[in-house]
Amino acid sequence: MTAGEDRKAALERARRVVVKVGSAILTTKAGLDPRAVNRLADQLSGLHDRGLELVLVSSGAVAAGRGLMRSLNQESALELTDLPGRQAASAIGQSRLMHEYDEAFARYGKATAQVLLTRDDLRHRQRFLNARNTMRRLLDWRVIPIVNENDTVAVAELEFGDNDTLASLTIDLIQADLFINLTSADGVFDKNPDQHPEARCLTCIEDIGALDLARMCSGKTSVGSGGMYSKLRAARRAAQLGVPSLVVSGRTPFVLEKVFDGAEMGTWIPACGHRVSHRKFWMAYHADPVGEIRVDAGAAKALTKGGKSLLPAGIAGVEGRFAKGALVRISGADGLELGVGLSNYSAADLRKIMGRRTSEIEEVLGQAPYPEAVHRDNMLLDAAL
Known part of the structure; x- marks a missing residue:
């Protein structure tokens, strides 16, 4: 089976999908961008109407809180270099982020649910199973869970580090069929395009385990905490579970609908031939x-x-x-x-x-x-x- 055939078959087969969206897509220098939230809700609602079960892992709370504080001329919020500052900004921004999502999805008659997790929640097996049961019930009810880290109570050593990592663990939590990572780039490049203008976008990464991620990736976005390294690491974890990934630009109009309609956009990362068990995955990545x-x-x-x-x-x-x-x-x-x-x-x-x-x-x-x-x-x- 060719890469294109694998991609087509996986997209047709997918029923439960994790979509991750980063701060760079949802925010501007002024803070949260309601238009971006509405555009995302438009697309996800369309996929939901096709019968897909969707879980959205969304960044943006810290940036939303920081934007509000800047609008109030609170200069102390301009630089959030310490954990308490980020936690405070998240506490301010999380309700605003969810309000925008609630309003956007309500236009299509969709219900959303806020799911805030810490690494400690998923590290303890019973709490992990409780979270899984809750997510399954929400999906049974045709609700769209919106997942984010519970920044306000997370301590430094128990942070996921970035929402790409959280998304990879959510794939295991709900036993998803497909992972879509919406980023500010067109896909994965063979070199860092910020440093190498001649870098080209890869249409497919056949063996992600063979990649030297540190060489390919460097730097982080100005508003996020991940960068392409964390996105590829998340895709590699998904591949180990037997779940393919698509890294694609979240700034392209109607990109999700185009992808499911057959357009070959972004970078496709197929599942590994040998899957690891959910038990081994949980053991390796939750601590x-x-x-x-x-x-x-x-x-x-x-x-x-x-x-x-x-x-x-x-x-x-x-x-x-x-x-x-x-x-x-x-x-x-x-x-x-x-x-x-x-x-x-x-x-x-x-x-x-x-x-x-x-x-x-x-x-x-x-x-x-x-x-x-x-x-x-x-x-x-x-x-x-």
């Missing part, structure tokens, strides 16, 4: 790694080629301080990142048993609850961190 295990060449080969668990004998080094059950990075001796996994032992115990045979664990630690340092069922290789 940040707190340490690192370096493995020797033999262990790296056993992990990546043989699908084996990581044994203490293959560990060459341990970085950081972490407890049993913590999420840790797994890297080769050359520093190349291999993936992430849940450690069966604390960092202190791993340092005692690294390089030793499994039969020696009890002799060193006094007990041997696990033969593996990280079991393959608790490991995701090639994680998009």
